[in-house]
Structures are given as C-alpha cells and as structure tokens.
Amino acid sequence: xxxxxxxxxxxxxxxxxxxxxxxxxxxxxxxxxxxxxxxxxxxxxxxxxxxxxxxxxxxxxxxxxxxxxxxxxxxxxxxxxxxxxxxxxxxxxxxxxxxxxxxxxxxxxxxxxxxxxxxxxxxxxxxxxxxxxxxxxxxxxxxxxxxxxxxxxxxxxxxxxxxxxxxxxxxxxxxxxxxxxxxxxxxxxxxxxxxxxxxxxxxxxxxxxxxxxxxxxxxxxxxxxxxxxxxxxxxxxxxxxxxxxxxxxxxxxxxxxxxxxxxxxxxxxxxxxxxxxxxxxxxxxxxxxxxxxxxxxxxxxxxxxxx
Numbered sequence: 047x048x049x050x051x052x053x054x055x056x057x058x059x060x061x062x063x064x065x066x067x068x069x070x071x072x073x074x075x076x077x078x079x080x081x082x083x084x085x086x087x088x089x090x091x092x093x094x095x096x097x098x099x100x101x102x103x104x105x106x107x108x109x110x111x112x113x114x115x116x117x118x119x120x121x122x123x124x125x126x127x128x129x130x131x132x133x134x135x136x137x138x139x140x141x142x143x144x145x146x147x148x149x150x151x152x153x154x155x156x157x158x159x160x161x162x163x164x165x166x167x168x169x170x171x172x173x174x175x176x177x178x179x180x181x182x183x184x185x186x187x188x189x190x191x192x193x194x195x196x197x198x199x200x201x202x203x204x205x206x207x208x209x210x211x212x213x214x215x216x217x218x219x220x221x222x223x224x225x226x227x228x229x230x231x232x233x234x235x236x237x238x239x240x241x242x243x244x245x246x247x248x249x250x251x252x253x254x255x256x257x258x259x260x261x262x263x264x265x266x267x268x269x270x271x272x273x274x275x276x277x278x279x280x281x282x283x284x285x286x287x288x289x290x291x292x293x294x295x296x297x298x299x300x301x302x303x304x305x306x307x308x309x310x311x312x313x314x315x316x317x318x319x320x321x322x323x324x325x326x327x328x329x330x331x332x333x334x335x336x337x338x339x340x341x342x343x344x345x346x347x348x349x350x351x352x353x
Contacts, residue, residue: 102240102312102313102314102315103313103314104239104314104340104343105235105236105237105238105239105314106236106237107236107340107342107343108151108233108234108235108236108342108345109233109234110231110232110233110234111148111153111231111232111233111234113146113148113153113228113229113230113231113232115145115146115227115228115229115230116143116145116146116227116228117143117175117176117225117226117227118139118141118143118144118145118226118227119139119140119141119143119223119224119225119226120137120138120139120140120145120199120223120224120226121137121138121139121140121221121222121224122135122218122219122220122221122222122224123136123137123138123198123220124136124200124220125215125218125219125220128202128280129273129277129278129279129280130275130277130278131204131205131248131273131274131278132202132203132205132248132278132280133203133205133215133216134190134200134201134202134203135200135201135202135203135215135218135224136191136198136199136200136201137198137199137224137226138196138198139197140223144197145199145226145227145228145229146228146229147189147192147199147228147229148229148232149192149194149232150232150233150234151232151233151234151235151253151257151318151345152188152231152232152233152253152320152345152347153188153189153228153229153230153231153232154186154187154188154189154228154230154231154253155186155187155189155199155201155227155228155229155230156184156185156186156187156226156227156228157184157185157187157201157211157214157224157225157226158176158182158183158184158225158226158227159182159183159184159210159211159213159214159225160180160181160182160183160210160214161180161181161182161183161210162183162210162213163183163209163211163212163213163214163216163217164180164213164214164217165214165217165219165222165223166178166180166182166223166225167223168223169225176225183210184227185209185210185211185214187201187202187203187252188201188250188252188253188256188320189201189229189252189253189256190202190252190253190255190256199226202248202251202252203215204248204249233345235316238262239313239314239315239316239343240266240311240312240314240315241266241268241310241311241313241314241315241316242258242261242265242266242267242268242288242315242316242318243267243268243305243310243315243316243317243318244257244258244267244268244269244270244317244318244319244320245269245270245271245301245305245317245318245319245321245326245329246270246271246272246301246318246319246320246321246322246325246326247271247272247273247295247301247321247322247325248271248273248278249320249321249322249349249350250271250318250319250320250321250347250349251271251280253318253320254269254271254318254320255269255280255282257318258282258284258285258288259282259283259284261284261285261288262285263285263286264285264287265285265288266287266288266311267287267288267289268288268290268308269284269288269290269291270291270293270301270304270305270308271290271291271292271293272293272294272295272301272321272322272325273292273293273294273295274294274295274296275294276292279292291304291308295322295325299325299328301321301325301326301329302325302328302329302332305329306328306329306332306336310337314343315337315339315343316344317333317337317339317343317344317345318344318345318346319333319344319345319346319347320346320347320348320349321348321349321350322348322349322350322352323348323349323350323351323352324351324352325352326346326348330346333346
C-alpha cells in the first residue's frame with residue numbers, strides 16, 4: 047500500500063515537472079521572438095509590447111497546500127466592530143489542539159454555531175467528532191490573521207440582514223468558545239510577481255489584505271475594494287508600492303470599470319478576484335481574454351451572489 051502511494055506521488059511530480067518545462071519553453075520562445083523582432087539590423091519594426099502575459103516571465107504556478115482539517119476550540123479574546131458592516135472576532139487556542147493553519151493564500155476555516163447563530167456550549171464526543179444536542183450551522187471564513195507564536199486566529203465577519211454567522215458575530219463575547227474546523231484550500235505561490243492585482247468586496251478583503259500586508263516591501267500592486275460607503279473603509283498596512291482604490295458597491299459595474307481602467311505596468315501579473323459573483327464575472331473574462339494570464343497565476347472565487 048505504501049509503495050503504491052509513493053508511485054502515485056512520483057507520477058504527480060513527473061506530470062507537474064513536465065508542465066512546468068512546457069510553460070518555460072513557451073516563455074523562452076516568446077522572448078526569442080521579441081528579441082528577433084527588436085533586432086534593428088533586420089529592418090523589421092518591433093511589435094508593441096503591452097502589459098499582458100505575452101512578454102512576461104512568470105514564476106511557477108500556484109500549488110495547492112496539503113491540509114489536515116480538524117476540529118479545534120478557540121477562546122474568544124477580542125470582539126471589535128471594525129466598521130458599520132464588519133465585526134472582527136479573534137480567539138486563542140483553548141487546548142493544545144489547533145486548526146491546521148499554514149499561512150497560505152486563500153485558506154479558510156468553518157465556524158460552527160447553532161442553527162440560528164447561537165453561541166454553542168461544550169460539545170459531547172461521538173467517536174472522534176464533536177456533537178451537540180441542537181441543530182448546528184457552519185459558516186466559511188477566510189483567515190484574516192494568524193499569529194504563529196500565540197496561535198491567535200482572527201476572522202472578519204461581514205454583517206448581513208440575517209444569517210447564522212451574522213447573528214453569532216453580534217452575540218459572541220470575550221471568553222466564549224469559538225468552535226472551528228479547518229483549515230482548508232490554501233495555495234502556495236511559486237515566486238514573486240511584477241504586479242499584484244486584487245479586486246473584490248468586504249467578503250474577499252480578509253484574504254486579500256492578509257496576503258497584501260505580507261508582500262515584500264518593494265512589491266507593487268493595487269487593491270480594488272467594494273464597500274457600501276466611506277465608513278466601511280478599513281485601515282490596511284500595505285507596502286508603499288501597493289495602493290487601495292475604494293469602490294462604491296451601490297454602483298452596479300463600478301468595480302469592473304475601475305479595474306479595467308487602471309494603467310497596468312508591463313511584466314508578470316497575479317490576479318486575485320474574490321467577492322460577489324456578479325461583480326466579478328466581467329473581470330474573470332477580462333483577465334482571461336485581455337490580460338491573457340497563464341493558468342495557475344490567479345485566484346478567483348465568488349463568495350456570494352446578489353439576489
């Protein structure tokens with residue numbers, strides 16, 4: 047059984063290396079074409095070079111992290127109203143068992159609450175799984191911050207008119223137990239990019255902000271964030287070369303207009319799109335068709351859909 051697993055992993059590595067080799071060969075061919083056209087002795091004018099992926103050198107594509115999701119308890123250490131529309135909840139491990147948080151791009155956890163958002167008591171154990179004597183609900187949240195030394199975990203909860211997560215966020219208090227399962231679905235980047243393009247709304251902001259705040263000091267990029275008003279803007283600690291453009295979420299199509307009108311530089315571009323599905327749809331098409339971004343160099347996720 048162990049030998050079969052090793053052979054499977056070896057085949058996967060060979061497949062990945064083969065794909066990486068093909069991507070590098072394509073990039074080399076493109077660069078050779080540019081150099082050939084740019085040779086003044088040929089008498090042929092050089093082609094125009096845009097900010098697309100056509101002439102860019104990209105690092106290896108994203109690689110999905112391997113997780114061991116588990117149930118863990120965190121004692122709530124802070125509850126803060128960040129803006130009129132977002133509540134910050136942080137917690138520290140209540141025991142030695144912690145969520146498998148690896149610091150990867152886009153990783154998320156599930157917070158377990160009562161069906162209507164009640165703060166749950168200690169569970170009983172059924173086998174290795176926790177169980178409660180009442181209906182429960184689980185809500186997915188992208189990790190906003192994680193302190194590797196103290197284990198403190200922070201999530202930001204966007205408030206809606208109703209929903210288990212919103213009710214829980216409004217009622218949870220310092221000292222309560224936050225029941226967590228995760229983490230899941232994070233990605234590892236293969237290197238640095240020339241420019242980081244991120245767009246979304248308040249639901250996508252935690253993941254974008256976490257990654258952007260951790261970029262190198264010389265990184266360049268732009269975050270386009272939809273919020274319902276100036277009071278919902280958050281303070282972010284970004285590298286000097288990364289700017290934030292706040293967009294009015296009440297104006298339909300404003301996000302796509304702002305992003306597509308931005309003067310992108312030449313070079314490799316990483317695109318992160320996360321938020322309301324309808325707002326992101328034109329940008330997904332634009333990234334694919336206009337920027338011609340190679341596969342594996344972007345992250346796109348619709349977290350909810352406007353009705």
